[in-house]
Amino acid sequence: MHELSITQSVVDAVCERAAGRPVQVVNVRVGILTAVVPDAMRFCFDLVTAGTVAEGARLEIDQPAGAGHCRACDTEFTLADLILLCPCGSADVDITSGQELQIISMKVG
Template structure:
């Protein structure tokens, strides 16, 4: 369950930036190709915020779809998993989105 370590890192960064202020919400972007399960991340968020300035905060997760472009035929196509094959059959593709995992914003007071 790598979501626990990822979520702990998010909470650590948020608490550091909050500098003692209360965190009300955190918004993260999670790409479809990161293999992060959103429900697991939500569960872990509640656990790791316990006793921090982010305790009781809401976690909002924005999902970004996976996409790639074929270097052979130039086609841009959607990716739903890590099978990196163009519809033309080529495996010479460049992933253009879906690997994002970042904190977008946080609300503090």
């Protein structure tokens, strides 16, 4: 479960930036192509925030869809998973969205 290590890194960064102030909300962007399961991340968040300034904080997850650009036919298309094939059949694809893994904001009290 890689969600645990990812969530631990997020909480470490949030707690460091909070500088002792209680954290109320953490907003993250986790693209669908990262293979991070939002429910697993929420579960891990509750575990790793225990005893920190982020204990009891709410985790809000924005999960942008995957998107790609085909260099062969110059088409933009949606990617539901990491099978990088354009509808035209080409595998000459650039991922343009869906791999994000970012802390967007946090609210401290």
